[in-house]
Amino acid sequence: MAKDSETNDFVQWRHAPASQWKFCPLCGQPLSAHEWDGKERRYCQHCGFVYWERALPAAAVLVYEPRQQQIVLVTRRYPPAVGGLTLPGGGVEFGESVAQAAIREVKEETGLDVVLDRQFGTWSTPTNETIISFFLGHPVGGSLRAGTDAADAQYFSLAQAPSLVFSLHDRVLQLFRTEMRMAFHLPTDGQGS
Template sequence: MPGEFNFCNRCGAPLSERFIEGRMRPQCDNCGNIIFLDPKVAAVAIVVDGDGLVMVKRGVEPEYGKWAFPSGYVDRGEVVEAAAVREVKEETGLDVALDRLIGVYSLDGYPVVLVVYSAHIVGGAVAIGHDALDVRTFPLDDLPPLPFPNDYRMLRDWQGNS
């Protein structure tokens, strides 16, 4: 539990790790409050540009310097579809319209749930965002290595539904 929570959000007492509901979870030693660590939700867009896909060279960790699909965390209270459109705009300068939901992806032990959409460009101009090093369209038959565990599965699902 290092770096997560050390004290109860209700009473301020120290927390201990206990096996609760099939997992180790932080629980308050004083009031018994159980801390359920919720996953983060990220929106991903597979953006079609002619016969290729728009990709972003990551300017942040994890996977700094690797090419990835435009993506980012959904803000609290934000509609997931709006987050996908916003992230593409922030990272690439491009305005997109979402075509369809490709899928929802998660991995055991990984605290992020990915909601993936296909999209096409409707406007804007390429502008490298503050958390990107580059933006480029890659031909489908010459995509760079993908950095994250679910990326190839997302791509296969997109290809199977396009």
């Protein structure tokens, strides 16, 4: 069976905004507008379904190899930002914890098995559509290779890693660089904040 990346030019993982929901996903009846808590929401008068727009949970990992002082970055295969560098990560699937999603996404995108050392922080994306929990982890197995939704996966020197395509990922990388400089009393290299 062909992989999704081979059969589709683009894999859409976001849900549609409320304005695009015309029919109830439970019973198929038309949706109407109804106000709850001061906000208009899509509502099914037949079965009571309400479309509650919520931010999507996601996880990303700063995969750090401490002996070489390197970090793993992936090149995006799909929109948005095709060809841009990011930290490995993606959406939390139903039935898995945020930590499980982080480990799975690293494996899918990089081929590496990782252990999560700690949670680095949780932030909303600039549009507030996604809430991302960032973890610090280190590789314990596997082989570095691009997975199904990454065009490439590589180690980069932490000190010289390029800017990342998503501002939140880039900010988290800068925070990690600052933390490492403070912990090890390293000089600034002009790359970080």
